[in-house]
Amino acid sequence: MKVLGIETSCDETAAAVVEDGHRIISNVVASQIDIHARYGGIVPEVASRQHILTILPVIKQAMSEVAWQEIGGIAVTYGPGLAGSLLVGVNVAKAIALARSLPLTGVNHLEAHIYANWLDTASKRKGRARRNSEVRFPCLCLIVSGGHSDLVLMRGHGQFEKVGRTRDDAAGEAFDKAARILGLGYPGGPAIEQAASSGTPSVPLPRAWLKGSHDFSFSGLKTALWHLAHQGEIPVADAAASFQLAVVDVLVAKTVEAARKFKIEQILLSGGVASNKALRERFLADSPVPVLVPPPDLCTDNAAMVAACGYYHFQGGQTSGYDLDVVPSLSLG
Ligand code: KG4
Numbered sequence: 001m002k003v004l005g006i007e008t009s010c011d012e013t014a015a016a017v018v019e020d021g022h023r024i025i026s027n028v029v030a031s032q033i034d035i036h037a038r039y040g041g042i043v044p045e046v047a048s049r050q051h052i053l054t055i056l057p058v059i060k061q062a063m064s065e066v067a068w069q070e071i072g073g074i075a076v077t078y079g080p081g082l083a084g085s086l087l088v089g090v091n092v093a094k095a096i097a098l099a100r101s102l103p104l105t106g107v108n109h110l111e112a113h114i115y116a117n118w119l120d121t122a123s124k125r126k127g128r129a130r131r132n133s134e135v136r137f138p139c140l141c142l143i144v145s146g147g148h149s150d151l152v153l154m155r156g157h158g159q160f161e162k163v164g165r166t167r168d169d170a171a172g173e174a175f176d177k178a179a180r181i182l183g184l185g186y187p188g189g190p191a192i193e194q195a196a197s198s199g200t201p202s203v204p205l206p207r208a209w210l211k212g213s214h215d216f217s218f219s220g221l222k223t224a225l226w227h228l229a230h231q232g233e234i235p236v237a238d239a240a241a242s243f244q245l246a247v248v249d250v251l252v253a254k255t256v257e258a259a260r261k262f263k264i265e266q267i268l269l270s271g272g273v274a275s276n277k278a279l280r281e282r283f284l285a286d287s288p289v290p291v292l293v294p295p296p297d298l299c300t301d302n303a304a305m306v307a308a309c310g311y312y313h314f315q316g317g318q319t320s321g322y323d324l325d326v327v328p329s330l331s332l333g
């Protein structure tokens with residue numbers, strides 16, 4: 001079964017066709033980063049208008065090698081995200097479903113991030129292609145994106161239990177704010193990673209362990225970095241490397257601790273921050289169980305993950321009606 005996925009929750013307009021929840025037929029992402037970069041962050045009205053301009057050409061491109069008769073269903077992100085952005089994808093998806101008499105399913109963006117781990121990729125590890133059968137339940141999912149840092153136990157398809165979350169800034173948000181403090185570009189994650197590569201993590205920065213809970217907190221770290229930057233004596237590269245190490249230390253140690261407690265089979269990483277090389281390498285080194293992580297371009301927002309997730313919705317009989325509405329504050333588990 002081929003599913004057309006549509007994603008417009010934030011600042012990427014994306015469409016993809018995925019077969020049987022794992023084989024990517026097409027995957028088109030139109031990023032708005034250049035447009036928002038001049039404002040130092042996402043401007044919701046601009047994002048929404050840009051989605052309207054871009055969505056149809058993006059879907060057309062994703063469908064360029066596929067006949068509409070081959071598509072078995074449409075999956076679209078309906079939350080969480082920016083209301084005006086989500087509305088564009090959801091209404092286009094409903095219109096296509098109605099016009100083509102196709103089943104429709106609304107997908108939680110956070111659930112979709114997790115499903116990036118089902119997509120086939122030529123894995124560098126062991127030199128073989130990763131198959132969807134590699135995921136084993138129960139697994140522990142760390143979703144680290146611009147808006148979320150969630151630890152979610154997954155016992156089966158569609159079965160999620162949130163065991164940890166951020167109490168203040170999300171991990172990606174912390175990277176973005178840290179980059180702003182250090183005068184680096186937007187989005188902050190790749191900018192910090194780049195700066196950190198030529199620095200040494202020599203500056204002591206605080207880590208919020210929040211003992212006895214699986215929650216995260218990054219606002220104290222951000223404030224400490226702010227004070228450090230305003231003292232003005234630390235090279236930016238060293239400050240970036242120290243900040244990145246502090247975030248990686250906490251994300252890895254707390255996830256590994258939860259993995260031991262819940263006796264899970266695997267750890268699944270996802271979300272934009274999971275494209276960070278230092279984070280990926282530390283997880284692979286420190287985890288007592290196998291760690292799955294999508295390639296960087298499937299960690300950041302895309303529609304292939306939405307289509308993969310939608311396939312499992314359809315397999316489980318989970319469809320949406322034409323009254324599907326956006327839920328900007330949707331959570332998972
Ligand atoms: O998942 P995503 O593309 O969009 C949301 O759903 O939010 O995540 C975007 C976030 C941004 O905050 C960005 O700074 C961060 O992911 N990010 C990174 C890296 N690439 C993107 N953070 C750390 N290192 C990276 N290489």
Ligand code: ZN
Pocket residue numbers: 109113145146271272300301
């Ligand atoms: Zn995302």
